[in-house]
Amino acid sequence: MTPDAATVEWVAVAPLAELRRRKRKQVEVAGRVIALFLVGDRVFALDDTCVHKGRSLSRGTVWKDKVVCPGHQWTFDPATGRADDQDACQPVHDVLVVDGIVHVHPRSDQAEERT
């Protein structure tokens, strides 16, 4: 992890309109690659690299309110990052949409350990 990630706060990453069509987008925040997903009306942010085998979640899909990894079809709760039927958990980040712009607050590693 880059040292500045812990100090970075809300970062504007993309207009919400860019998520409308494909419902997903890869962005980079403080050296961290993050996948955005539009599920219903809410935007979620997860680490892009799947905890399972490292495939890119932003090349996956949203199905039945879950994020589906393209690598091996693991499904994740977009809010908690918890994988269905698995012990693993995908890191998630806080999201705020202000005036049609998606902002992400990248979570530091310390914060992940607390969850």
Add this chain to the structure above:
Amino acid sequence: MTPTPATVVAVGAGQASVSAVRMLRRRGFGGRLVVLGEERHIPYQRPPLSKEYLRGDADAEDVTILDPEWCRTNDVELLLGTRAERVSVDGAGHRVHLTGGADLVADAVLVATGVRARRLPGVDGDRVVHLRDLDDAARLRTLLPGAGRIAVIGAGLIGSEVAASARELGVEVTCLETAALPLLGQLGPEMARTYAELHRENGVDLRFGRQVAAVAATPSGVVVRTADGDAVEAGLLVVAVGAVPNDELARASGLQLDPVAGGVLVDPECRTAVAGVFAAGDIASRFDPVAGRHVRVEHSDNASRQGAVVARALLGLPQLAEEPAWFWSDQYELGLQFVGRPRPDSTVVVRGCVDDRDFTAFYLHDGRVHAAFAVDRGGDVAAARELISRGTPVTEAALADEDTDLLDLLDTVDA
């Protein structure tokens, strides 16, 4: 409804048993749970053995699926190095007879004994490897880097994954296949050709229509001779010609076997004809209500799903909807996935670009998708699954059009 059993014994420690046991505990099963593993290894996943593990990208501890700590926490008795010989009906319950004479009393038994690698008669020795379990994989991993060239008999999934892993390690590969193309039944001629090209462009010497006639040891390895007079010299031979069910326990227990596909006949809930005895995974020939016949599948996802089916049946929970078969094969950094059941009379519609190795091939019949082959397009698989299971009418144009969201093609969008 029958009461929830007090003791469940799972014979076999692969994906099906592990999935059943995990689901039982997750759903609050409070009875005794015993898993019998014949191997001494902590239960592990087999799919990585021909891929990450073989390439050295993962070690044994990275591929475990049921760690002893979880078993302690969840009160699961994991008995490794333990072989079960037979299941007998004993009054209202069952008895699982172990090698050595001990036995276990159980209310329900899951037979998940899996399959083993098929062997070619007379083909054996210290330069011959059959890949099935972790010990086989460990041996192959040790021998592979120094082999120079390997010969692989069989271009099925295991054979081609071993070939791909060997190429990624810089080892030369000659692969001999009896059929005209690899995975022909699964992929159909067009995509089987693409699959063959993928291996050829990665340096695999693929030879089709070759019947192996003889294998002989040489001072530096083996020589494989084919019926048409071809000879391949290699430092190592990998035999990957399919698998045969481990049905000794089933036979000794009087369970009904599938005369065609082999394995134990079970109903949609994985029940054998003997009350309280289930079978799941590679060993089970399950009645598939969609296909209207018994089907035996040798893939990891099938084993996981059937394990979960058994757990639900034991707990009296409703079953989930049938899902089309799905499997993956990671080769040369590409994620290959197949969903659905192949049929020979289908039209192939490609979404994406075959030459870029970034596409999904949909197999259409009567205006409906019945199978799909995705190459680095795992994102299309969820939609393909739904299109297949719902039998949604689709047009070739819509499938091929990258601007059409596949999920929008479904009758109702639940997302």
